[in-house]
Amino acid sequence: MRVGKAIGLSVLIASLGAAGAFAAEVKKPALTQPSLLSEFRFGFSAQDPWGAEGRDGSANLTGEILFAKPFTPSDLFTSYFIPRPHIGGSVNFDGRTSFAYAGLSWTVDLTPQLFVEGSFGGAVHNGSRNHVSTPADLQPLGCSPLFREAGSVGVRLAANWSVVATIEHLSNAGSCSENRGLTNVGARVGYSF
Incomplete structure (x- = not known):
């Protein structure tokens, strides 16, 4: 009789333990899929301040979408080598060269708030292609598409917000007559999302 009670008590305790474990599993939040989007940026830039298109202070409205990394390694150092794909554009207010671009961006944290970023890709533009028919306030860019390189320094202001200073350069790298x-x-x- 005592053995039967002991077995019954053991079964009851095991059942309660299993029910508790099941309840704990049910209460855990479901894992969410990573978002396709990583970050959206918008701002202004000075159009070619050292060249023909910026002599009288022309400005651009800029926007960029950075997508999530295709995968994120557990090692922080290795994750710096995995780029985020991006697309963006720059619209000039004064009828000068506007362009759309796509490429890859590598972001490296210097501190929890301060980061640097490098980007590389291509751009298509609506600007002048040769010096023969180029007005004085436009830069002859030779061809389209062009290569686009950019370097940035950013500061995280809060969990989702940052401010980023950027210098970008578009060029055909000598693949056309004008460069x-x-x-x-x-x-x-x-x-950031």
């Missing part, structure tokens, strides 16, 4: 390039300098506000 004067276009360099813009600006600042953007970023919102």
Whole structure:
């Protein structure tokens, strides 16, 4: 009789333990899929301040979407080598060169608030392609598409908000007859998802 009670008590305790474990599993939040989008940035830039297109202070409205990394390694150092794909654009207010671009961005944290970023990709533009028919306030860019390189320094203001200063350069790298390039300098506000 005592053995039967002991077995019954053991079964009851095991059942309660299993029920508790099941309840704990049910209460755990479901894992969410990572978002496709990583960050959205918008701001302004000075159009080619050292060249023909920026002599009288022309400005651009800029926007960029950075997508999530295709995968994130557990090692922080290794994760710096995994880029985020991006797309963006720059619209000039004065009828000068506007462009759309796509590429890859590598972001490295220097501190929890301060980061640097490098980007590389390509751009298509609506600007002048040769010096023969180029007005004095436009830069002859040779061809389209162009290469686009950018370097940025950013500060995280809060969990989701940052401010980013960027210098970007568009050039055909000598693949066309004209290769004067276009360099813009600006600042953007970023919102991370």
